[in-house]
Amino acid sequence: MISDPLTTQEPEDEPPTAGGPRRHGPLPAYLLPITADVGSEGRLRIGGVDVMDLVEEVGTPVFIYDEEHLVRRCQEARQAFGPRAAYASKAFLCKAMAALAHGEGLCIDVSTGGELAVALASGVPGERLVLHGNNKSEAELEAAITAGVGRIVVDSFDEIDRLAQVLSRPDPGQGGSLRPPPSVLVRVTPGIEAHTHEYVMTGQEDSKFGFGLATGAAAEAIERLRHPTSCVRLVGIHTHIGSQIFALESFQQTLAVLGPFFTDQSLEELCIGGGLGVPYVTGESAPSITEWAKTLRGAARAAGIGDTVVLSAEPGRSIVAAAAITCYTVGTIKTLPRVRTYVSVDGGMSDNPRPVLYGSGYEAFLPREAHALRPRTVTIVGKHCESGDVLVRDASVPEDLEVGDVLATPVTGSYGHSMASNYNKVPRPPVVFVRDGSWRVVVRRETYSDLLALDS
Numbered sequence: 001m002i003s004d005p006l007t008t009q010e011p012e013d014e015p016p017t018a019g020g021p022r023r024h025g026p027l028p029a030y031l032l033p034i035t036a037d038v039g040s041e042g043r044l045r046i047g048g049v050d051v052m053d054l055v056e057e058v059g060t061p062v063f064i065y066d067e068e069h070l071v072r073r074c075q076e077a078r079q080a081f082g083p084r085a086a087y088a089s090k091a092f093l094c095k096a097m098a099a100l101a102h103g104e105g106l107c108i109d110v111s112t113g114g115e116l117a118v119a120l121a122s123g124v125p126g127e128r129l130v131l132h133g134n135n136k137s138e139a140e141l142e143a144a145i146t147a148g149v150g151r152i153v154v155d156s157f158d159e160i161d162r163l164a165q166v167l168s169r170p171d172p173g174q175g176g177s178l179r180p181p182p183s184v185l186v187r188v189t190p191g192i193e194a195h196t197h198e199y200v201m202t203g204q205e206d207s208k209f210g211f212g213l214a215t216g217a218a219a220e221a222i223e224r225l226r227h228p229t230s231c232v233r234l235v236g237i238h239t240h241i242g243s244q245i246f247a248l249e250s251f252q253q254t255l256a257v258l259g260p261f262f263t264d265q266s267l268e269e270l271c272i273g274g275g276l277g278v279p280y281v282t283g284e285s286a287p288s289i290t291e292w293a294k295t296l297r298g299a300a301r302a303a304g305i306g307d308t309v310v311l312s313a314e315p316g317r318s319i320v321a322a323a324a325i326t327c328y329t330v331g332t333i334k335t336l337p338r339v340r341t342y343v344s345v346d347g348g349m350s351d352n353p354r355p356v357l358y359g360s361g362y363e364a365f366l367p368r369e370a371h372a373l374r375p376r377t378v379t380i381v382g383k384h385c386e387s388g389d390v391l392v393r394d395a396s397v398p399e400d401l402e403v404g405d406v407l408a409t410p411v412t413g414s415y416g417h418s419m420a421s422n423y424n425k426v427p428r429p430p431v432v433f434v435r436d437g438s439w440r441v442v443v444r445r446e447t448y449s450d451l452l453a454l455d456s
Contacts, residue, residue: 024375024396027365028282031410033066033323036370044370044408047434051327051367054439055406058430060329061347062445063417067100067435069323073289073315074104080293081313083107086130088274088316089115091414094431096442097320098122107150109274109314113140120147130314132187134209141166145182152184153238153271155210157217160224167231181231185238185271186211188218190257192241192250209240213261222265236310237262240273243317246286251275252299259303270305272296274314278321280411281361289318317414324413326351326429327367330405331383341378343397345407348382349389350423352409352416356388362409364395372398380407384424417443425451 029036035047044051046066055062077085086107089098093115098108099122108124110116111132119129126147133140134155141162144152154160163184171179187210211217218237225234241254251272262270277286287295293313300311328345335341354360364380366372374396382389391409401407420428427446432439 023282025373026371027363027374027410031279031282031322031363032325033069034072035066035068038370042369042371044367046325047439048437049434049439051325051408052406054432054434055327055367058432058441059445060327060406061345061351061429062327063324063351063412063429063431064327064439065320065324065413065431065433065442067433070097070100070320071104073319073323074101074106076289077313077315077319078105080290082310084269084271084310084312086271086312086314087319088314089119090418091316092320092324092416092418093118094417094443095122096431096433098124101319102128109316113137113143116140116143116147116149126150136162138162138166145179146171150183151235152182152232153187154184154221154225154232155187157221157224160221160230164229164231178231181233183233183235184225185236185269186218186221186225186234187238187240188213188258188261190239190241190254192254192257210238213257218261234267236267236269236271237265238271238273240314241275243275244277245275246277246284248287248292248295251292251296252302255296255299255303255305259300259305262309263304263306267309269310269312270300271312271314274316274318276315276318278318278411278414280321281363286318289315292318320413322411322413324416325367325408325410326412326416327406327408330401330403330407333378333401333403341376343378343380343395343401343407344383345380345391346383347426347429348384348391349386349421350382350384350426351420351429352391352412353419353421354415355390355392356386362392362395362411364392364397364407364409366398366401367406367408369398374398376401380409383426422446422451427451 033046037045039045086109087101088109090111098119101108102124107128107130108119109130110119127150129149130151131144131149132153136159167179189207189210189212191214211221225232276292279286328347330343330345332344349356376397376399378395378397380392380395417431430441430445431443433442
């Protein structure tokens with residue numbers, strides 16, 4: 001089959017909501033996975049797989065991930081930040097993804113006992129895991145210590161007490177001897193308000209996460225963890241100022257604030273967390289992981305943090321977001337004269353809650369004609385019993401969109417599958433990886449039997 005690369009269209013300064021021909025043109029190539037191309041009949045292919053053929057076999061809704069895209073972004077993160085770089089699994093986690101990230105040399109950042117269990121089940125060694133969470137239970141700490149996790153990010157004074165409680169108990173698996181001290185990082189809240197949605201800001205003083213720098217709580221936490229009776233090995237500081245951040249200045253400010261405090265502590269590791277943004281709609285642009293790392297290293301040096309310090313990060317969205325598209329089937333088109341046209345699909349807020357939670361924007365297109373102009377404005381909604389179940393409020397779509405069409409939204413690789421729910425008892429979609437002309441289901445579609453399995 002003759003292939004035609006998707007039109008290369010670089011982001012411009014025009015706001016993504018602006019009207020005009022650019023907004024209604026073909027979907028920009030930079031919003032699709034890196035192996036995306038168009039066959040001779042205009043149909044989208046990812047990883048050498050015809051998307052329409054794939055959908056015909058597995059049905060909709062479905063998450064389709066470009067495995068080559070995932071591999072390259074993991075490799076970029078490893079090269080940019082070194083062996084302590086961790087993939088933030090909350091963005092998208094299944095056994096296949098954990099194994100892939102580990103195979104490319106990344107640690108895995110987990111924040112609950114469930115994420116820990118998935119990572120361990122995928123074959124990731126405990127020493128390559130980083131445990132997060134603002135309210136880790138004793139059972140989660142016990143599981144992490146038993147697994148030998150490489151780092152525990154301590155988030156509260158109560159957690160310090162819980163750690164001491166767990167570590168005071170003999171390990172039955174080691175003949176009743178005391179457990180070796182785990183390596184820990186202290187999560188510090190630097191007082192930086194990143195330019196992003198308020199729900200995903202985490203670095204400001206008013207945050208449920210971490211120990212405040214300005215209040216002296218961070219210094220107190222470090223003092224407690226360094227006490228001879230603490231039974232842990234304090235190796236560094238962790239911070240995270242939020243998610244979907246485009247302005248690298250926010251990270252530079254964070255390092256400028258943290259620099260003096262960090263250097264005073266004579267610690268060996270500093271993790272800047274994650275939060276690098278990605279473009280979701282026409283006109284948006286974002287720094288690459290490599291550019292992000294370069295900026296962080298320069299800011300660290302400017303703040304007096306020496307090159308011997310292990311400076312690491314935890315990218316998630318920037319690794320997986322653009323790797324996937326979600327495909328739906330159009331079931332209803334309802335035109336309200338002089339108001340709007342509603343296009344209803346067979347998914348919705350249960351597989352992508354971001355538009356409802358954060359007002360996030362997305363694009364839409366038809367995989368059967370990936371190069372098509374999109375002059376028609378519609379509102380794409382889901383099938384849930386909520387007026388707010390909106391996927392794309394003002395979507396540009398081809399004029400010939402009709403009932404039965406496969407409609408796709410790009411850049412859905414992060415916080416779709418991982419935040420999916422069974423609202424209205426809708427089964428969650430499958431996850432398919434594509435690469436080198438073949439595909440595999442890595443998470444199967446839920447069934448009604450699955451929904452009933454926990455009922456007594």
